Amino acid sequence: MSDSCQRRPIAVTIGDPAGVGPEVAAGAWAARRKHDLPPFVVIGDAAAIEAVWDGPVARVGEMDEVAAAFETALPVWHLEDSGPLTPGSPTPAGAALALHALETGIGLTRNQAAAALVTGPVSKHALHGIGYTHPGQTEFIAERCGVTATNAVMMLAGPGLRVVPLTVHIPLAQVPERLTSELIVAKARIVARGLARDFGIATPRLAIAGLNPHAGENGQLGDEEGRIIAPAVAQLAEEGIAVDGPLAADALFAPGIRDGYAAILCGYHDQALAPFKALHFHDGVNLTLGLPIIRTSPDHGTAFNIAGTGRADAGPTIAAIAMAARMAAARERSCAPAK
Ligand SMILES: NC(=O)C1=CN([C@@H]2O[C@H](COP(=O)(O)OP(=O)(O)OC[C@H]3O[C@@H](n4cnc5c(N)ncnc54)[C@H](O)[C@@H]3O)[C@@H](O)[C@H]2O)C=CC1
């Protein structure tokens, strides 16, 4: 990592304070030396962390206080008290704090005070209860960055698999009409560019999963493969992007097949995330390609059912911070003037 990258901390938003966000952020700090994590600051509510964690917390008000504080305490950029808190029981005040933290973290990263943004898990339901209208955090961050939702591409990445849900938080019944050749081409281009820029894979090979069983069985089990996916694959190949598909989704995730691809693009959320979480529940990262900033997140939700019990695994948050740091280092290297 370059000096300038090391100097800028990573901004980690707390997520919903009644979820596991506070404890997994604290757990990542406790494991900072083991995992060689760079300095990071939690944006949110210090009291929500102190309610579930006995370790040292240092309130900071400037980003340049973070690196020194990080040595001996978890730096927290305290925004406001989110009110009386019972882990596992979300409140409107908690949702408002989660949104304030997200907005602040985006701002700090956009103005380059932070090297990258790592978002904690939010409850979409609780956010919608206070008037939030975006399907997830991805679309909100995209909007704040001036990027369309289509051009902000969700990727789930772990040591053994990367997947992209081409449609994300929509009802399954809407998938066939929302999965268009244009959408596939636009997202696959961003994936290929992102893998080159942020992961150092100069010519990534992509796979596109079929939507129907057996990739449609030559039209007998559905026509989306021939009508939508195959033309997109042809277009991408013409542009020089290495891509195979449509491939039958059941075998695509088998060892020996999935290993041949830098990323597997899937028709809908669970086609991508179910096999991903089977492999990478404890070290999976959700990241957004196509943004001007680096954004990663642990790939799990608020886990209200275990919040405050000490059972939450900080592994995905550790992986998200480590991946954000590697991506920041890759972008710093690519921007460095040639010597
Ligand atoms: N990145 C984000 O902000 C995400 C937010 N969500 C939101 O989270 C809320 C709950 O969603 P669910 O589908 O229940 O998913 P969830 O990930 O919160 O929980 C699913 C299961 O995984 C377990 N789990 C989750 N994180 C864990 C961890 N760190 N260590 C150990 N076990 C863990 C939970 O205890 C639960 O049994 C929803 O409102 C959803 O919108 C869901 C996924 C991602």
Ligand SMILES: NCC(=O)COP(=O)(O)O
């Ligand atoms: N299932 C992934 C997820 O819900 C993450 O969504 P986002 O809040 O990162 O857009």
